Amino acid sequence: MPSDSILIVGGGPAGLEAARGIAEIGYKAILVEKRDRLGGTPDEASYAALTPHFKNTDDVLGAMIGAITSNPLVEIRTGSTVKECSGAAGDFAVTLSKDGKEEVVSTGAIILATGFDHFDPGRETQMYGYYEHDDVITLVDAEKMLKQHRFVRPSNGAVPKRICFIQCVGSRDRQIGNEYCSKVCCGIASKQAIEIRQIVPDANVFIFYIDMRMYGYWENQLYWPAQEQYKVNYVKGIVTEVLKKGDKLVVRGEDTTMGRPMEIPMDLVILSVGMEPSTGTKALAKLLGVRQNKYGFIEAIGEPMDTVSTSVEGVFVAGAAAGPKDLEDSTSMAGAAAMKAIATVRRKSAITAKV
Amino acid sequence: MPIEIEIPILSADKREWKRPAEDIEKDHTHELLFELEAQGELVVQRVPEPYSEVDTKYGRKKKIPLQHTWHHKSCGQCGHIPGYSTSIFWLHRQLGLEYNDPKDQTSCTAWNYYASATSNAAAQAAVAVRNFAAAYESGYFPLIHCGTSFGHYKETRHELLHHADLRKQVREIMAKLGKQLVLPEEIVHYSEWVHVIRDRAAQKRVYDCSKITATVHPACHYHKLVAEDAIYDREIYGGQRSAIVTSTLQALGVNVADYSTWFDCCGFGFRHILVQRDFTRSFATMRKIEVMKNEANPDVTITHDTGCVTTLDKSQFAAKAHDRNVGVPVMSEAQFVALAMGAHPYRVVQLHWHTTEYGALLEKMGIDWKTRWEEFQGDLEAIKSGKKEFLTWEDADAK
Amino acid sequence: MEQTRYTVRNKYSDVPYEVKEQLFREVKSDLRFTDYLYGCYECGICVAACPSARFYDFSPRRIAQAVAREDVELIYEQMNDDVWECSQCFSCNRCPRQNSPGGIITVLREVAVKHGLRSAKEALGAYGRVIYKIMSTGTQVSPDMLQPDAFPDWGPQVLDVSKNLDTWRKAIPPETLHTTETAWEIDDKTIIELYLIWHMTGVMNMIEKVDEGLYTILMDVMEEKLEEAGYSM
Numbered sequence: 001m002p003s004d005s006i007l008i009v010g011g012g013p014a015g016l017e018a019a020r021g022i023a024e025i026g027y028k029a030i031l032v033e034k035r036d037r038l039g040g041t042p043d044e045a046s047y048a049a050l051t052p053h054f055k056n057t058d059d060v061l062g063a064m065i066g067a068i069t070s071n072p073l074v075e076i077r078t079g080s081t082v083k084e085c086s087g088a089a090g091d092f093a094v095t096l097s098k099d100g101k102e103e104v105v106s107t108g109a110i111i112l113a114t115g116f117d118h119f120d121p122g123r124e125t126q127m128y129g130y131y132e133h134d135d136v137i138t139l140v141d142a143e144k145m146l147k148q149h150r151f152v153r154p155s156n157g158a159v160p161k162r163i164c165f166i167q168c169v170g171s172r173d174r175q176i177g178n179e180y181c182s183k184v185c186c187g188i189a190s191k192q193a194i195e196i197r198q199i200v201p202d203a204n205v206f207i208f209y210i211d212m213r214m215y216g217y218w219e220n221q222l223y224w225p226a227q228e229q230y231k232v233n234y235v236k237g238i239v240t241e242v243l244k245k246g247d248k249l250v251v252r253g254e255d256t257t258m259g260r261p262m263e264i265p266m267d268l269v270i271l272s273v274g275m276e277p278s279t280g281t282k283a284l285a286k287l288l289g290v291r292q293n294k295y296g297f298i299e300a301i302g303e304p305m306d307t308v309s310t311s312v313e314g315v316f317v318a319g320a321a322a323g324p325k326d327l328e329d330s331t332s333m334a335g336a337a338a339m340k341a342i343a344t345v346r347r348k349s350a351i352t353a354k355v
Numbered sequence: 356m357p358i359e360i361e362i363p364i365l366s367a368d369k370r371e372w373k374r375p376a377e378d379i380e381k382d383h384t385h386e387l388l389f390e391l392e393a394q395g396e397l398v399v400q401r402v403p404e405p406y407s408e409v410d411t412k413y414g415r416k417k418k419i420p421l422q423h424t425w426h427h428k429s430c431g432q433c434g435h436i437p438g439y440s441t442s443i444f445w446l447h448r449q450l451g452l453e454y455n456d457p458k459d460q461t462s463c464t465a466w467n468y469y470a471s472a473t474s475n476a477a478a479q480a481a482v483a484v485r486n487f488a489a490a491y492e493s494g495y496f497p498l499i500h501c502g503t504s505f506g507h508y509k510e511t512r513h514e515l516l517h518h519a520d521l522r523k524q525v526r527e528i529m530a531k532l533g534k535q536l537v538l539p540e541e542i543v544h545y546s547e548w549v550h551v552i553r554d555r556a557a558q559k560r561v562y563d564c565s566k567i568t569a570t571v572h573p574a575c576h577y578h579k580l581v582a583e584d585a586i587y588d589r590e591i592y593g594g595q596r597s598a599i600v601t602s603t604l605q606a607l608g609v610n611v612a613d614y615s616t617w618f619d620c621c622g623f624g625f626r627h628i629l630v631q632r633d634f635t636r637s638f639a640t641m642r643k644i645e646v647m648k649n650e651a652n653p654d655v656t657i658t659h660d661t662g663c664v665t666t667l668d669k670s671q672f673a674a675k676a677h678d679r680n681v682g683v684p685v686m687s688e689a690q691f692v693a694l695a696m697g698a699h700p701y702r703v704v705q706l707h708w709h710t711t712e713y714g715a716l717l718e719k720m721g722i723d724w725k726t727r728w729e730e731f732q733g734d735l736e737a738i739k740s741g742k743k744e745f746l747t748w749e750d751a752d753a754k
Numbered sequence: 755m756e757q758t759r760y761t762v763r764n765k766y767s768d769v770p771y772e773v774k775e776q777l778f779r780e781v782k783s784d785l786r787f788t789d790y791l792y793g794c795y796e797c798g799i800c801v802a803a804c805p806s807a808r809f810y811d812f813s814p815r816r817i818a819q820a821v822a823r824e825d826v827e828l829i830y831e832q833m834n835d836d837v838w839e840c841s842q843c844f845s846c847n848r849c850p851r852q853n854s855p856g857g858i859i860t861v862l863r864e865v866a867v868k869h870g871l872r873s874a875k876e877a878l879g880a881y882g883r884v885i886y887k888i889m890s891t892g893t894q895v896s897p898d899m900l901q902p903d904a905f906p907d908w909g910p911q912v913l914d915v916s917k918n919l920d921t922w923r924k925a926i927p928p929e930t931l932h933t934t935e936t937a938w939e940i941d942d943k944t945i946i947e948l949y950l951i952w953h954m955t956g957v958m959n960m961i962e963k964v965d966e967g968l969y970t971i972l973m974d975v976m977e978e979k980l981e982e983a984g985y986s987m
Contacts, residue, residue: 125848125850126799173850174792174850174852175849175850210795210796236798238799238802240799240803241802241803252802253798253799253802254798254799254801254807254815256797256815259813261801261802261804261807262802
């Protein structure tokens with residue numbers, strides 16, 4: 001029997017927005033999330049304010065979650081994972097597992113919104129010492145502190161006076177195998193730099209970069225205010241080593257604009273880690289037989305004009321499961337995926353009705 | 356009223372890195388090596404058993420032979436730090452591991468490649484393969500003493516595996532020499548062998564090393580040139596830097612101290628050490644020795660390549676004359692392990708070839724170097740007077 | 755041929771553009787080149803790790819950039835003025851684009867030597883005996899090369915070694931290390947094989963271009979040994 005409902009895997013921004021759209025149009029959405037709560041990575045990783053508008057993460061996610069929990073057409077299944085899938089577009093049978101119990105649900109289309117993982121700095125080929133020095137942290141660790149409005153050196157709890165960001169950690173790197181730009185790290189680093197200067201007004205904040213990717217309005221929302229109003233120092237040149245020298249860290253690189261090697265003492269170093277396909281994205285792609293690109297992200301086969309169709313009919317992708325995406329990309333894709341998924345179930349049930 | 360204390364946020368969950376299984380790089384080098392062997396393009400010499408398997412940078416397991424090895428000697432070690440090569444051989448003898456010290460071996464001639472550029476890819480590949488073929492014919496597996504030879508042979512292997520024209524050219528040259536195009540299954544540096552025998556060596560340690568503080572200089576051509584082939588260990592530096600040398604010193608109970616310029620080159624520079632030594636001296640003393648001195652004040656600095664020992668050892672004299680904060684003895688880990696195991700500091704470790712003062716270090720280890728020096732003077736007298744032609748292994752092992 | 759010029763100044767304007775272009779063509783056609791250069795986005799990682807960049811006005815990034823831009827004039831200038839400052843430590847190999855600026859320099863140097871550029875001759879001027887030693891004996895830095903007058907900055911210990919050299923060499927246990935003129939004892943057969951490799955791979959032609967005197971001496975030494983072994987030149 002063909003099904004009119006649409007299964008969405010992943011309860012982050014893309015999954016939430018897809019569920020909301022499908023239900024608002026009047027179709028049934030089944031939202032599967034492996035964690036016990038909705039919100040996805042921004043919630044799990046304790047994002048403070050979202051880039052680039054500085055809106056409070058909990059407020060934004062709360063509104064999205066509210067919109068679907070109040071809609072009876074959305075069936076929310078948290079703490080659940082996808083075990084198996086059979087059938088074809090219009091009539092998939094998906095086995096879900098929760099607390100060791102399995103249940104088969106019927107669905108006409110599937111939207112994969114399984115997201116990304118933050119790059120693990122242990123794989124970095126530069127010498128950043130994330131696993132050696134407490135005062136080397138990632139954007140994610142920094143978000144946690146910013147959320148608590150308490151920004152300190154993890155080693156001793158003191159307020160840091162010299163802080164730097166190192167860009168492109170785990171991105172744009174053939175040695176690591178991640179040749180792509182992760183798209184959001186320039187914006188997030190600039191956002192955090194502004195927040196740090198708000199919390200610690202006398203701190204010196206540096207951003208070491210290869211190219212600042214501040215496209216569209218991010219330029220005047222983030223880059224210019226960070227430079228002009230918050231006096232963040234942008235230095236073109238990437239750090240190669242973070243070394244411990246007494247109580248301080250020393251970052252070493254080349255200031256390419258000035259054409260000279262630099263060695264600068266720091267209290268805290270923040271690694272701007274990029275995106276990699278999440279374990280969920282990789283597992284679901286295999287389970288559904290969906291084609292992945294060389295990096296493991298799910299391939300959108302109709303680009304540039306169709307950003308959500310995959311190599312399997314009736315399976316769509318939304319958000320960072322398809323590659324590095326910002327929130328605007330993710331939620332826009334969710335809308336497109338919802339529309340195409342609904343079109344699929346309508347077309348399939350119309351054919352069945354004719355037969 | 357209780358005193359409020361600030362608890363640091365992150366140090367509570369001490370970060371420990373585990374390489375994800377899926378991240379272990381697909382081993383294209385060995386895939387290609389065996390593919391070309393199957394196609395009859397080259398001969399692969401297998402690592403003899405028993406061998407140890409150790410992790411490389413991206414998680415590939417590398418086979419390190421324990422014995423039955425063909426010792427590809429190093430020019431600079433044999434020429435000016437003879438205690439370096441002698442200690443490697445001595446360790447084999449002490450552990451009862453068999454080896455071959457060949458005369459059918461040339462230098463890798465990378466001096467001609469990195470220093471003067473009076474060579475080319477084909478010549479370097481032919482020299483490498485000639486040595487590999489000689490090892491293969493002897494039945495012993497190459498163990499490479501020099502870090503540069505080790506790095507350069509890996510570059511050469513890459514070129515041979517990826518360029519059919521070069522393979523053809525080298526095969527033709529080898530045919531004229533009556534040899535085959537042979538590549539060993541693994542290119543192995545002696546320090547990797549020391550790494551795998553470190554616990555056995557530590558069991559035979561006769562001097563206490565727990566009061567010794569050492570700094571480690573990892574050799575550029577070991578861990579930067581074809582970096583994926585270097586040995587890493589999750590227990591050492593969290594798997595974030597090469598484990599080599601540090602692992603061995605820690606096994607002996609040495610306190611390995613860090614310093615901020617550990618990643619820097621020693622300043623050797625190939626042509627620089629011979630004809631542009633102002634660069635070498637300045638770099639070795641100001642970027643390495645002085646930094647170690649200021650930050651760690653070590654009893655000794657230990658490295659695992661020829662050029663590094665020479666550069667760091669010899670450069671200190673001029674700096675001392677200028678009252679710089681230098682004066683750290685320098686030696687290879689092979690020599691240090693031998694000393695700890697009771698090797699004679701002159702007959703085996705040949706410390707009289709070193710420039711920096713090592714007396715204080717030996718005393719701290721409990722080695723009576725003055726008596727040993729007297730014994731060695733006796734050996735030299737016997738040689739000079741013709742009573743003895745050469746110092747032998749039996750002499751070296753005499754108690 | 756249209757000439758792309760990025761530089762206003764042209765230091766070697768006396769050398770025809772076509773000559774410089776030919777040298778660059780040779781660099782590009784080397785089998786190692788495609789592994790050594792992909793592209794460069796000027797992150798500076800190569801410079802940060804470079805010992806020579808701390809001491810000289812030298813930058814592996816500028817070399818990679820010039821070669822990536824195919825700036826023939828600038829490459830020629832670097833081939834003359836910069837490449838010999840590199841330490842060949844390959845700290846620059848950690849380039850995120852997987853370039854090897856040090857490897858590019860190896861190739862640039864080889865082309866400079868092959869064409870006998872004046873700068874290459876100068877750079878190798880004091881280096882003849884070093885090349886001679888390795889090519890003729892198959893080992894380098896032999897014990898007898900450490901002469902005190904050449905190494906005054908290494909202190910009196912060098913004098914000790916040189917004074918006691920014969921005895922000290924005999925007082926080393928491994929039999930292969932009793933030599934003074936070579937780093938270890940090498941079979942004649944092995945040396946002959948090495949000479950054949952030098953001849954068959956064009957290395958002798960490179961030496962002829964960069965140091966004629968050295969070439970003559972080397973040829974003499976080799977010829978004698980090769981003839982003894984039954985090879986005719």
